[in-house]
Amino acid sequence: MKKDMQQVKTPILEEFASNLAIGDRVEITGxxxxxxxxxxxxxxxxxxxxGLAEAGIDLxxxxxxxxxxxxxxxGPTSSNxxxxxxxxxxxxxxxxxxxxxxxxxxxxxxxxxxxxxxVYAVIPPVTALxxxxxxxxxxxxxxxxxxxxxxxxxxxxxxxIVAAAHGRSLHED
Numbered sequence: 001m002k003k004d005m006q007q008v009k010t011p012i013l014e015e016f017a018s019n020l021a022i023g024d025r026v027e028i029t030g031x032x033x034x035x036x037x038x039x040x041x042x043x044x045x046x047x048x049x050x051g052l053a054e055a056g057i058d059l060x061x062x063x064x065x066x067x068x069x070x071x072x073x074x075g076p077t078s079s080n081x082x083x084x085x086x087x088x089x090x091x092x093x094x095x096x097x098x099x100x101x102x103x104x105x106x107x108x109x110x111x112x113x114x115x116x117x118x119v120y121a122v123i124p125p126v127t128a129l130x131x132x133x134x135x136x137x138x139x140x141x142x143x144x145x146x147x148x149x150x151x152x153x154x155x156x157x158x159x160x161i162v163a164a165a166h167g168r169s170l171h172e173d
Contacts, residue, residue: 022165022170066100
């Protein structure tokens with residue numbers, strides 16, 4: 001039996017993240033960050049240097065979507081690329097509650113999500129649908145990376161499905 005679509009506004013509360021389960025369908029409304037191969041390692045470096053506050057970035061209860069932002073729209077990139085997946089543990093520890101992307105994560109990454117009460121959710125590659133749910137966008141950091149810069153988006157009813165939570169993965173046998 002399918003569960004109803006859950007509605008959530010950012011920032012994501014710890015309690016909401018704790019109650020998410022594999023297969024849950026969620027629509028996110030509010031501000032989400034975007035980043036991929038170029039921006040996410042730089043964001044981790046900002047965390048490690050203590051520079052998040054100075055950059056005006058608050059990751060407590062945040063959502064990060066693994067994508068670039070272009071005039072054509074947004075669509076998920078593979079979250080299991082090294083430069084993306086390797087950032088998930090540090091970003092989760094820094095407060096990110098939902099990581100959005102596509103692809104199967106390693107068990108080590110799933111355990112890091114669990115340890116930090118964060119989840120990974122997949123988004124089908126439906127660029128036109130996602131673009132229609134973006135209300136506003138702005139470069140948050142690293143403008144030199146062009147469409148791969150860290151952006152923040154204001155979204156309404158952004159759909160996703162939880163794929164890893166509490167030490168388990170949708171991709172397990």
